[in-house]
Amino acid sequence: MAFGLNLYPITYIARYNPDTKAWDEEWLEADHVTFDELMAMNEDERKKILDNRNQMGIPTVTYTSQYAYGCFEGMKGFPTKDGGVAIFRPDQNAARFANSMRGLYCPAFPEEQFVKASVEFVRRNAELGYVPKYNPDWEKTDYADAESIYMRPFMNSEGAIGVGCSKAPYVVICATTVSAYFKKGLDGAVITDRVRATPRGTGYIKCASNYVISAIAKKEAEERGFVECVYLDAVEHKYFQEGSSCNIFFVLKDGTLVTPELGDTILPGITRKSVIALAKECGIKVEERKVSVKEVQKKAVECFVTGTAAGISPMSSLTDLNGKKVVFGDGTEGPIAKKLQHLLKGRQYGLLEDPNKWDTVVVPGNK
Structure with a gap:
C-alpha cells in the first residue's frame, strides 16, 4: 500500500x-x-x-x-x-x-x-x-x-x-x-453514480473537501472488487471526468490518446500534463476534449489513470452503471501506457535523460 x-x-x-x-x-x-x-x-x-x-x-x-x-x-x-x-x-x-x-x-x-x-x-x-x-x-x-x-x-x-x-x-x-498506490488483488474500474464536482464548484482546485466523496466512492468500488471508480459529469451524466484521485486517459483504435478537457470540474494534474507532453514527443496524437461512455465502449483499446500517487496505472476493464463491462486489449498493460510509463518513471528516477528539465536536483548524484 x-x-x-x-x-x-x-x-x-x-x-x-x-x-x-x-x-x-x-x-x-x-x-x-x-x-x-x-x-x-x-x-x-x-x-x-x-x-x-x-x-x-x-x-x-x-x-x-x-x-x-x-x-x-x-x-x-x-x-x-x-x-x-x-x-x-x-x-x-x-x-x-x-x-x-x-x-x-x-x-x-x-x-x-x-x-x-x-x-x-x-x-x-x-x-x-x-x-x-x-x-x-x-x-x-x-x-x-x-x-x-x-x-x-x-x-x-x-x-x-x-x-x-x-x-x-x-x-x-x-x-x-x-511505493505502489493501488491495492493488490483488485482489478478494473467502475463508473460511479456519485458526483465528484459540479460547475462553479471547487473541482478545479485541490480542495480537501473534494476528497470526501472520492473516499466514499472508491470504498464502494473496492467492496465490489474494483480497483478504481470513475466519475461522469454532473450535468448530462455521460462524459468522463476523472478517477477517485487521478486523471483518466483512453487510447482509441486509431491510436489517438484522448483525455477529458480541463474545466472547473477537473483537477489539472501535473502527471496528466507531463503524460500529454511525453505522448506528443513520441508522435502520438493527443486530444483534450469531451469523452463519452459510448465512445469509449465502441472505440477504446487502452485505459489508464495518472496522478502523483498513481503514476501511470492501466485499468484492465471498465464497467458502466448498467453492469456492461468492456475489457481493454487482452486485459494487461497496453503498449501506449507501457511506453509512457517507461519514459515518465525513467526520467523521474534518473535512468533516462531529462531533456525538459523537469527534475529539481536536491542531492547531486555521482555523475
Missing part, C-alpha cells in the same frame, strides 16, 4: 502574518533519530517516535478541521540511479497550490518560496537518511513498485469556528515514503 503514517522527523511550517503581509517560517524538528536508528527500534519505541512526529503544534478547531476548508498538494522526490535525489516539477505544484489558495479566498503561498522550502525540506531529511535507496531491480518493471518520497504540502487555517475564509493560514510540508 502506498501510504503509511511514517512521517519524516523534520517538518516545514509557515504562517501568513496579515500585519506584515509576509510568511513567517520555522522548521519543526520532532527528533534527530536517523532512519537506521528508527528501524533498529522495537515496535513500541518506533510508534512513540512516529506518533510524536504527527504533533505539529497547529490549532485544532479551525475552518479546516470543522468544514474541510483547506487545500493540499501531492508531490514526489525520487532517489536517482546515480545516487542523487530530485523533486519532480515542484514549480508546477507551487503554481497549483497558489491557485488553490486563491480559489479559497485566502492569501496565496508564494511559488518561489514553495519551491525553496520543498528543496530544503528534502535536503534536511535526507541528511538523516530519509530517502529510499535506489534499487536496480525497479527497472525491470518500469518502477511499478519503486519507492519514493511522497511530500504533502497542505494549508491549515488559523483557529476559528463559524463558516468563513482564512486570513492567517498555515502552510505545512511533511513527507513519508511510499
